[in-house]
Amino acid sequence: MSAKSCIFAAVFQLKLADSMEYISVIQFAEKYGISERTARNYCAAGKIDGAFLTGKTWNIPADAVLPQKGKKKVSPLLQRLREEKETKLKGGIYHRTQIDLTYNSNHIEGSRLTKEQTRYIFETNTLGITTESTRIDDIMETVNHFRCIDYIIDHATDRLTEAHIKQLHFILKTNTSDSQKPWFAVGDYKRLANEVGGEETVQPKDVHKRIKELISNYNAITQIELDDILNFHVQFERIHPFQDGNGRVGRLVMFWQCLQSGIVPFIITEELRLFYYRGIQNWGRTDGFMRDTCLTAQDNYKALLDYFKIKY
Numbered sequence: 001m002s003a004k005s006c007i008f009a010a011v012f013q014l015k016l017a018d019s020m021e022y023i024s025v026i027q028f029a030e031k032y033g034i035s036e037r038t039a040r041n042y043c044a045a046g047k048i049d050g051a052f053l054t055g056k057t058w059n060i061p062a063d064a065v066l067p068q069k070g071k072k073k074v075s076p077l078l079q080r081l082r083e084e085k086e087t088k089l090k091g092g093i094y095h096r097t098q099i100d101l102t103y104n105s106n107h108i109e110g111s112r113l114t115k116e117q118t119r120y121i122f123e124t125n126t127l128g129i130t131t132e133s134t135r136i137d138d139i140m141e142t143v144n145h146f147r148c149i150d151y152i153i154d155h156a157t158d159r160l161t162e163a164h165i166k167q168l169h170f171i172l173k174t175n176t177s178d179s180q181k182p183w184f185a186v187g188d189y190k191r192l193a194n195e196v197g198g199e200e201t202v203q204p205k206d207v208h209k210r211i212k213e214l215i216s217n218y219n220a221i222t223q224i225e226l227d228d229i230l231n232f233h234v235q236f237e238r239i240h241p242f243q244d245g246n247g248r249v250g251r252l253v254m255f256w257q258c259l260q261s262g263i264v265p266f267i268i269t270e271e272l273r274l275f276y277y278r279g280i281q282n283w284g285r286t287d288g289f290m291r292d293t294c295l296t297a298q299d300n301y302k303a304l305l306d307y308f309k310i311k312y
Helices: 003-017 025-032 036-044 076-087 093-108 115-124 136-155 162-173 204-219 226-239 246-261 270-282 287-307
Strands: 052-054 057-061
Touching: 025 036, 025 057, 025 162, 036 057, 076 093, 076 136, 076 246, 093 115, 093 136, 093 246, 093 270, 093 287, 115 136, 136 162, 136 246, 162 204, 162 246, 204 226, 226 246, 226 270, 226 287, 270 287
Parallel strands: none
Antiparallel strands: 052 057
16 A cells, blocks of 8 residues: 555544544535535535545535635624624614514414513513413513524524524424424424415425425525515415424524625514415415515614614
8 A cells, every 4th residue: 555545544544533423415415505516516626624535425524514605795784783692782773673573473473472571581581470371382482583583693694595494493493382292393394284374385295395496596596686585485485394383484584584685674563464464375466465565564674773873
């Protein structure tokens, strides 16, 4: 054996002895919604830290991240959200967004907590005094939703992937009564067929393929516009990939996509709920219903940005 071969063998053995887990090019490409060819090119160009060849097969660290194409510009809003999150500032746009988005999105799905209770949980991590019985799930999903928003703020410049969407569902449903059900997949796609508003949704066996296709088509768009985000949301809700929590995860993803694209985000309030449902049902026939509803919600959020002197 040549000296060069001995060195290679030694290095390879050290890597095998390492406790780090590795995945294949196919798994990496699927994880991040890119083509296998792109993944191989990243490896060959040395853009994925820790990737190495065994013969003609690339081994990629399981925790490797997708290479960024240059530094993404962070909007003034995202910068402010990150600063206020880090400093735990109260009374700013981060504080207001956490309460408004969590209260409204949960309330649309049947939460009985009031806005003041939601605020109290965020500010004190306690429920406070209440004269009515309170569902544990309402409390848990409120706390979890706060964590989902933090996750969005931290990852807003990341390329949207299936892994991100599943992680939002995992955070939202952790320690809820649903998580105790053997047939309920926390952080994974549904196992049983379901419907929404009396309409059939995609069968469990087809969910992965449909979501993968949806994300791939979205990530292929060069310049994201509001209608692209709305179309993604409608298609996501029609697929209905999770057993429960689809509406909240979908609205969280919309907020994420807006932050990522430099578009002013928006919060669907209880007052806009019926118009929002009508918009989803009629998308593809009368897109204006959904667009006008979200533009109204966007105007409301712009008023907050004006108040806090944040440019957009």
